[in-house]
Amino acid sequence: MTGANRGIGYAVATELMRRGCRVVLVTRNRARGEQAVAALGASPGGADGSAELVVGDLSVLSSIRAVAVELGSRCDRIDVLVHNAGVWPTRLVRTEDGYEQSFAVNHLAPFLLNHLLEKRLRRVVQVSAGLYVKGRVDPDRTPRGEDFHWMRTYCDTKLANLLTVPLFAKHWKNAGVTIDAVHPGVVRTGLGDPGGVKGRLLKVVKRRWDAPEAGAAPVTRWRSRPARDPGATSTVTVRYRSRPWRTIRPWLDGCGTRGWLMSPKQQRGEATAERLLASALDVFDSAGQPGFTVHAVTAASGVSLGSLYHHFGSFDGLAAALYSRCMAALFDELITALSRARTARTGVRAIVTAYLRFTEDNPAAARFIHASAYAGYLAAHAEQVAAAKAPRMAAVAGWLRPRMAAGEIATLPEPLIEMLLIGPVAETARRWLAGVPGIDLGQAARVLPDRIWRSLAPD
CATH class of the missing domain: 1.10.357.10 (Tetracycline Repressor, domain 2)
Structure with a gap:
């Protein structure tokens, strides 16, 4: 499990050890990782399982490969690979490979580890975030942070990662591997803390958020399912646990992935709203203020007046x-x-x-x-x-x-x-x-x- 030395990752590790699992923690900081391993061993129920440490920087491609080699040498089989490590950047930082830091950690690291370890995998759990709906990935600019934004970049990287889940599902369809994306909820962790006065104010706000143990529940839920026979042919599942969201970026239409993320009813509603907005702009551009009327927009979009009122009031x-x-x-x-x-x-x-x-x-x-x-x-x-x-x-x-x-x-x-x-x-x-x-x-x-x-x- 990546990002396991604090927050949701530590809570997940605690629960898995209580269930008697062998847990391998992947952390960037050796000292903090060793502290986490020691604390897990001393925790109630810790004796039922075991914890060990692999150190690696998931923002650097060579380090990700080294982590995969180390995990492969220790584990002939990985029952569950949990991608929990995440970065919410407050400023633009590029890695030594030239990638924006959160894009490397939140997206490239899980993607590469899945490929490098796929022969040993039985199940993959990707800890995602409901904010993916606010993402707007530009394949030419997002990887290197050319469209960096202190709030939206995190959403962009989570969306980029989530869009690969169905692709892995298809790739592993006959391999007996299951992949799931899980939203842990709004959880009180150190993610995105900017430090200073803003950081202290944010900590006050976060007191009302869920504890990490609550966020760990949807992640550990998958561990309760029985493992499959590694030689079996299975249908891979893709699940996203979250409340429904109203808005999905319209560019998803061209990605062939909208069906994985939304119900058919939601898809129709979003497509209608998008058609109304696009038609409204076209009408205004061609007819100007005098021709910008409700009748002109409904005629141009082919959407009924009732539907317009349903979506926009x-x-x-x-x-x-x-x-x-x-x-x-x-x-x-x-x-x-x-x-x-x-x-x-x-x-x-x-x-x-x-x-x-x-x-x-x-x-x-x-x-x-x-x-x-x-x-x-x-x-x-x-x-x-x-x-x-x-x-x-x-x-x-x-x-x-x-x-x-x-x-x-x-x-x-x-x-x-x-x-x-x-x-x-x-x-x-x-x-x-x-x-x-x-x-x-x-x-x-x-x-x-x-x-x-x-x-x-x-x-």
Whole structure:
């Protein structure tokens, strides 16, 4: 079992030893691993089983291979391989192989260990997370963290890993191997703790979350099932234990995996909602504000008025959801660009160029964002829109505050900083979208960063 020296992993190891299992802990830190092994042996019921340690860094491919070799030398047969190790990154860190750290630990390590150990496996349990539904994996950018986001990257890596579970199921269909993905719930562990004041506040919030022992229950549940005859032909099961979620990223449609993650009814509902959102944007782009009506959208989408109201409550609700979706896409681009900047000045340049690039690459979404500010259909859903926007605004503010404190940026009220930083580029984009003569986004990208920086630079 990986990640077994604390949290859910330690709780799982404790329960398995109580049941008389031999447990091999894979940990990155030798000292902590040895402490865990000693504590497990001294725990009530620990004498019924045994614990031993394998040390390896699951963020490094050569180390993952070394772990597989060591496990293979110790275990002729692995009854259950539990992938529990996980990283929630708060900043972009690349491994010596060039991969984003959490992508390596959360996705590549389980994937590679499954392949390297498959001849010894009887059952695999992948500890996943319900936040996979918030993931948006870009195969070209996510592996190396080029789309890094302090909140979404964890979701991306969990989704990437979960999408491989059905593939292993198919691969092992006649091998007598079972693979299951398990959501342990919202559990009080050290995952994602940022340290400092935020970390202390998060610990206070986590007091209301489930204890690690509760999270261990769905993992150890699979151990209670009888093992199969290793020579038998079996149907491999794929199970995901979690509450139902309303939203799945639409790109899953093209992956051929939606059927593994959702019921047929959920699939139909998500497809309908996605069709309404896509059609609404198309209608607005082609007909503008005057032609953006409920009748035009239902006609373009082929979805009934009743179904629109079922999914979004009203036409204004649909418009608000579309606005939030477009705004999220814009801010994700801004935050990704910010994450690569090392100084306040390069951060300003990154935001300006990312905003203009998004406008040029996604004119329909950008046009809807800017037009919505003057439309009446957002007023009734202001709280919903603000709630969707808040985490991303907080991410930008979180990047700016330490640089203000360090004197890199003028000490000004945050709303004024936002106006000085975003205001000029947003107005430039709005005028370009409106077709105002003389507006060139390329020229703006060359001129605006330095002009905006002058307004934000300390005196």
